[in-house]
Amino acid sequence: MEENLPGVIVIGAGAAGAAVSYGLAKSGISVICLEQGDYTNPSIYPSTEIGWEKYKFSAFNSDPNVRMGKADYPINNANSPISVANFNAVGGSTILFSGHYPRLHPSDLRSYSLDGVACDWPISYEELEIYYNRNQENVAVAGLAGDPSYPPIKNLLPPVPMGKMGQVLAEGFNKKGWHWWPAYSAIATRDFHSQNKCINLGPCNLGCPQGAKSSADVTYWPKAIKLGAKLLTNCRVSEIVAPNPHEVTGVKYFINGEEKFLACKIVVLACNGVGTPRILLNSKSKFAPKGLANSSGLIGKNLMFHPLAYVEGEFPEGLDSNLGPQGCSISSQEFYESDPSRGFVRGYTMQVLRGPSPIEYIIGNIRRKSLRWGKTQIEEFLSKYNKTAHISIICEDLPDPSNFVDLDPTQTDSDGIPAPRINYKLSENSKKMLAHGIRRAEEVMTSAGATKTFSFGPVRDTGWHLMGTARMGSDPQNSVVNEWGQSHDISNLFIADSSIFVTSGGVNPAATIQALALKVSDGVIEYLRGNMPHVRAVR
Amino acid sequence: MTINLLSKESLSFLNNLGNLILPGSTNPYVPRWDAELPSKYFVVEVEKFQMTIESFKNHLSNKFKKPIDELIDEDLQAIIAENSTATRNFFQSIGDCYINDFYSRPKVLSALGFSQVPPFPNGNYPFVGNLEELEAVFKRGRMYR
Numbered sequence: 001m002e003e004n005l006p007g008v009i010v011i012g013a014g015a016a017g018a019a020v021s022y023g024l025a026k027s028g029i030s031v032i033c034l035e036q037g038d039y040t041n042p043s044i045y046p047s048t049e050i051g052w053e054k055y056k057f058s059a060f061n062s063d064p065n066v067r068m069g070k071a072d073y074p075i076n077n078a079n080s081p082i083s084v085a086n087f088n089a090v091g092g093s094t095i096l097f098s099g100h101y102p103r104l105h106p107s108d109l110r111s112y113s114l115d116g117v118a119c120d121w122p123i124s125y126e127e128l129e130i131y132y133n134r135n136q137e138n139v140a141v142a143g144l145a146g147d148p149s150y151p152p153i154k155n156l157l158p159p160v161p162m163g164k165m166g167q168v169l170a171e172g173f174n175k176k177g178w179h180w181w182p183a184y185s186a187i188a189t190r191d192f193h194s195q196n197k198c199i200n201l202g203p204c205n206l207g208c209p210q211g212a213k214s215s216a217d218v219t220y221w222p223k224a225i226k227l228g229a230k231l232l233t234n235c236r237v238s239e240i241v242a243p244n245p246h247e248v249t250g251v252k253y254f255i256n257g258e259e260k261f262l263a264c265k266i267v268v269l270a271c272n273g274v275g276t277p278r279i280l281l282n283s284k285s286k287f288a289p290k291g292l293a294n295s296s297g298l299i300g301k302n303l304m305f306h307p308l309a310y311v312e313g314e315f316p317e318g319l320d321s322n323l324g325p326q327g328c329s330i331s332s333q334e335f336y337e338s339d340p341s342r343g344f345v346r347g348y349t350m351q352v353l354r355g356p357s358p359i360e361y362i363i364g365n366i367r368r369k370s371l372r373w374g375k376t377q378i379e380e381f382l383s384k385y386n387k388t389a390h391i392s393i394i395c396e397d398l399p400d401p402s403n404f405v406d407l408d409p410t411q412t413d414s415d416g417i418p419a420p421r422i423n424y425k426l427s428e429n430s431k432k433m434l435a436h437g438i439r440r441a442e443e444v445m446t447s448a449g450a451t452k453t454f455s456f457g458p459v460r461d462t463g464w465h466l467m468g469t470a471r472m473g474s475d476p477q478n479s480v481v482n483e484w485g486q487s488h489d490i491s492n493l494f495i496a497d498s499s500i501f502v503t504s505g506g507v508n509p510a511a512t513i514q515a516l517a518l519k520v521s522d523g524v525i526e527y528l529r530g531n532m533p534h535v536r537a538v539r
Numbered sequence: 540m541t542i543n544l545l546s547k548e549s550l551s552f553l554n555n556l557g558n559l560i561l562p563g564s565t566n567p568y569v570p571r572w573d574a575e576l577p578s579k580y581f582v583v584e585v586e587k588f589q590m591t592i593e594s595f596k597n598h599l600s601n602k603f604k605k606p607i608d609e610l611i612d613e614d615l616q617a618i619i620a621e622n623s624t625a626t627r628n629f630f631q632s633i634g635d636c637y638i639n640d641f642y643s644r645p646k647v648l649s650a651l652g653f654s655q656v657p658p659f660p661n662g663n664y665p666f667v668g669n670l671e672e673l674e675a676v677f678k679r680g681r682m683y684r
Contacts, residue, residue: 051643058580106684114684144673148681161667161668362638375612377561
């Protein structure tokens, strides 16, 4: 029966688009994914060639305004202390992500009920947990069971090596009596399906030539394509076509500068918390003057990042800081759950990061004047390098409608599609949380034996996590999609990416994005089977 | 986009400046900047900032009244400490290019004891860690709500 089901267009081939395409293809549904980027070739990732580090500052930079590749669109970050980071390719930003892959906490889905802030999610942790577990059947996740900060998590691969630096900081956490645990990492620490075992090369955030990092191009896409999903690259969607208020009929997209139309029965957006509202806001019509699926007025609103602070400690001894997966070692969630005595609500994770590679270290230290140009540079560098430890503070960001994405009135991409504009301010709650996190991380450093610390936050170029701009909920006036990612306004339009997050939690979102995308694929399947209400735009 | 190639004079300035800001080290195996020609990456990147280069060149010339290859480290530290707009702009736009080029050179990396690329496919062997240290954390019991 399902072979005859009508076709679905998925827009975007990143973490969410890959998982939702897989879920649909596995059920025999014809699915075509349009991706504005191209395939990347792991065998030519920068870390395989001499001079590899310079690509971090050019073609593999996390800022699309720096990269300015063919697949990239400009983003106006002028009104934000945090700039958007992304990567446009098959696999999306998972090509460059560090692999942090923690789950949300149960309390993250009930922040209104528990703490009186933001909104509750329309689903419980237990419902989401089903999809976290299903996601782990396809995505290699390393970690260690028994973490008291989470409900039990099964089927983890062995944790990534802590490294000498991680060990020293773990002892620092223990001296403070604070929680720490090996990081949950989307890294195959042993062979997993087609993924090779991690060999601890280091620069995960320039692409993993080993194929050990669970980027969506190596996890879901090969399986989805084998199951029949079609993936069209270099196709940039400009708008979703809705000839009446009740349904969408296809998408307009550009390929090699030429505009085309592709018809379908269902559209699933999976373009992240900036790309998705960009397309919806650009899909205006006489039926949708504020943008498509926007009767609530919430498309683009409630943008959440994870404000991030950085603390570095200098140690007298060598810590082999730069050996191992760069982003993942150990984490602490001592200050994750709300405690009114701290002066802010909600909380944060402390993530222990490996040290930067040599060039990144030198450039960073010259900028902050702890290394000099001239005859002493090399000796100073060698005396400090690999003797540092690093903690990032990743703070929960609360939804606020005054933080939003809209369309830039003048700037466009190479196809003439308006660029997104970020309008964002740090909340007082976030500022207090950042300050608290910095102080606590400095305490850990000192406790672990650091002789000197250096801290700052928010770190500007860390806007990887783009959430909340088309949030889910059961009330159509206060949300954009229902718990299955289905638009309240248009029944054959779904959203599967981090736009639909209700709150951000204080952890990296990739695991939740992919779990939710699998849930959305179930929603699409149920809709096609006639089990999902066909909501009409009647307001 | 049209790129105006750097003049010989500008290249010479950049080369001499490279020797001042990246003069090697007391380790005789670490070469100074001009031991090798700059990479294509360097030339392509710095060509975008010709006005910045000219402005900094003029600033140095006005300040020291002597050729750049006669400047010494004390002169460099003085000009950086002064933090003029011309100096700031120069190092903000071109400083990273010097670092990227110099510290990507096999001879430099080798002299500093670093591998030229991550050791693919042999890999690294970081310390696994002592997970017994988690006992105290585990014994705290449930922390989540």
